[in-house]
Amino acid sequence: MDNKLLKDPLETFGQYIKRIRELRGYSQRKLSTITSLSNTTISRIEKGGENGIENPDIFTVIKLAEGLKINKEQMLIASGYLDKKEPENSQNIKEIITAGLLKLGWANSYEDINEQTLTFIEFTLKNYGIKDKKII
Numbered sequence: 001m002d003n004k005l006l007k008d009p010l011e012t013f014g015q016y017i018k019r020i021r022e023l024r025g026y027s028q029r030k031l032s033t034i035t036s037l038s039n040t041t042i043s044r045i046e047k048g049g050e051n052g053i054e055n056p057d058i059f060t061v062i063k064l065a066e067g068l069k070i071n072k073e074q075m076l077i078a079s080g081y082l083d084k085k086e087p088e089n090s091q092n093i094k095e096i097i098t099a100g101l102l103k104l105g106w107a108n109s110y111e112d113i114n115e116q117t118l119t120f121i122e123f124t125l126k127n128y129g130i131k132d133k134k135i136i
Helices: 013-024 028-035 039-047 058-068 072-078 093-104 115-127
Strands: none
Touching: 013 039, 013 058, 028 039, 028 058, 039 058, 058 072, 093 115
16 A cells, blocks of 8 residues: 655655645646645645756745644655654564555655554564563
């Protein structure tokens, strides 16, 4: 299962913004209103390349993240301001489960995984014979 809110490696940043905007059902004008960015700026970001804005500044990226309801860290990764956060080879079961949920597309970021989710997974693990492991 692919997470549709993550940027595809083959997409430009502008293509990613356009796809997420359309997934949200927003016109460029509506996104402009939500983010306080001009309609022209949004259009130029989506266009990218020579006549557009290929690499918007960090403040614009954060406004887009807020307006499109995308985790800011995820948007900064998509725009190239941050490197993708990959968990190291860890024996911490919480990190392993979190990484699995992200890869399955069941969470957008580490912040999406709350205590109820971890408690449920811990309960499930205990029912399948892992009785002495604690996630938290």
